Amino acid sequence: MIKLKTPISEQDIRNLKVGDEVLLSGTVVTGRDMVHKYLIDEKPDFIREDLKGSMIYHCGPVVKQDKDGSWSFVSAGPTTSSREEPYQADVVCEYQIRGVIGKGGMGQKTADGLKKCGAAYFHAVGGGGHFGAGFAQGIGAGLMGEQPKLDGPGQQARGDIPGIGILVLVQNFIAQLDHCDGGLVKRRGCVFGGTHGVNPRLIEKLQFAESC
Amino acid sequence: MELKQSVLELIRRAAVDLSPDVEKALVDAFNREQEGAPAKNVMKTILENVVMARKQNSPMCQDTGTLIFYIDYPQGESEKNFREAIEKAAIEATALQYLRPNAVDPISGKNSGNNIGINHPFIHFHQWEKPETRIRVMLKGGGSENVGTQYKLPYPPLKAGRDLKGVRKLVIDAVVQAQGQGCAPGIIGVGIGGDRVASYMLSKEQFFRKIGQRHPDKVLADLEIDLCESLNKLGIGPMGFGGKTTVLDVFLEAQHRHPASFFVAISYTCWAFRRKSMTIKNGEVTYD
Secondary structure, three states: OEEEEOOOOHHHHHOOOOOOEEEEEEEEEEOOHHHHHHHHHOOOOOOHHHHOOOEEEOOOOEEEEOOOOOEEEEEOOOOEHHHHHHHHHHHHHHHOOOEEEEEOOOOHHHHHHHHHHOOEEEEOOOOOHHHHHHHEEEEOOOOEOOOOOOOOOOOOOEOOEOOOEEEEEEEEEEEEEEOEOOEOOOOOOOOOOOOOOOOHHHHHHHHOOOOO | OOHHHHHHHHHHHHHHOOOHHHHHHHHHHHHHOOOOOHHHHHHHHHHHHHHHHHHHOOOOOOOOOEEEEEEEEOOOOOHHHHHHHHHHHHHHHHHOOOOOOOOEOOOOOOEOOOOOEOOEOEEEEEEOOOOOEEEEEEEEOHHHHHOOEEEEOOEHHHOEOOOHHHHHHHHHHHHHHHOOOOOOOEEEEEEEOOOHHHHHHHHHHHHHOOOOOOOOOHHHHHHHHHHHHHHHOOOOOHHHOOOOOOEEEEEEEEOOOOOOOOEEEEEEEOOOOEEEEEEEEOOEEEEO
16 A cells, blocks of 8 residues: 655655555545635635645545634545536646545546646545544644635634645544556546446446346 | 324334344444454444344434335325324324424424424325225434435436446446435335336335345345445445445346436435334234
């Protein structure tokens, strides 16, 4: 099992092969639809340092606020990545992100962006919310702001920007690498984000079977 | 016990734990996969996740789904009372982090923050002749709901006609289209016949059957077994990484249709198959 810790170098990412399993530790940034739109429309500077060499995690966690005002994750598994397709490549390149974690895979635009800018798509286990949160032992203290306003409840505000959460992974987190030749490639034999190549002839054979 | 409190407990059980039949099916799937294969590791992660969620009493998936209730009640009970109790329980379950706030106003884009909204939670009411009340809940995840679909027969692209052979082709097509995106291994509910709404309703209600519980009609039961085996030959596998288990089970149900229409609805639920039931009889509450 390959171990990676954020911040991650471009070379470390380019050394990965499709199907590699990666144990990831360090800090990643969570964000869904509104975060991606915001990162491209507003190009905020305050988050650049957190994103550089790190990963963006498609996740809308269940969170709780403790009495001292700090936040913690209750359940934090991956959400469907394809919703971020319009923005993902630009977000990766603009902020020098080394990885995208999510589920379900993404499209060609993202694949091209990942390849160009030296990043990979990591497929986490959908529904593994507790697994994700269990290893996340806290959110960067003092970084969290008010309750989210834009993108659903799990997305925490950092500074005055709703929807960006900082997930500190102090232990290992398993992600499935989904990465062919430095980018996502749709072809048989290459695990493509939850889109396993099924032989069309097999589908036809099963559909036309005379068993009923 | 107060109704609201009982419903809160029902929601908690649904969010943090799987029913034994589902967990067993997941263990069986784990055992089927080959050592060292991605599918094996995915199943291992899934099972560890299930155990952790139960132990720590917190949601196994951060998407705690759409809250869908099915209430069967005897004559004389008030739907309003049930609705009020459910809404209060949902608000409390959200505050206790058993549920993520998942009710978004599609016009303003605002999340209500407490899982209450128009038709949310959605409640199916049904009055029956039994003396007891049964409340069932399903936490239906968004990712798997997005891969559910409805066809009408005949369906020329698959050369699917208006018979069970046609239905069979559609179910296979739907699962191929879904790939791993519904968080496979999934459970498939199929509603055959009815109008568009009734067909979807029927497909989803099948999720309350136990894994392995075959349809009483032998023709449908045989087709369920056949489809389950065929779908698992697709090789899509857990999360779409390839593997032997693409579905945990297939449930079919049929209802009469208009002569001109032949709808087939296919609902998909993820492996985090969260549904629980409670029965209130003589003031006593039992959970299943």
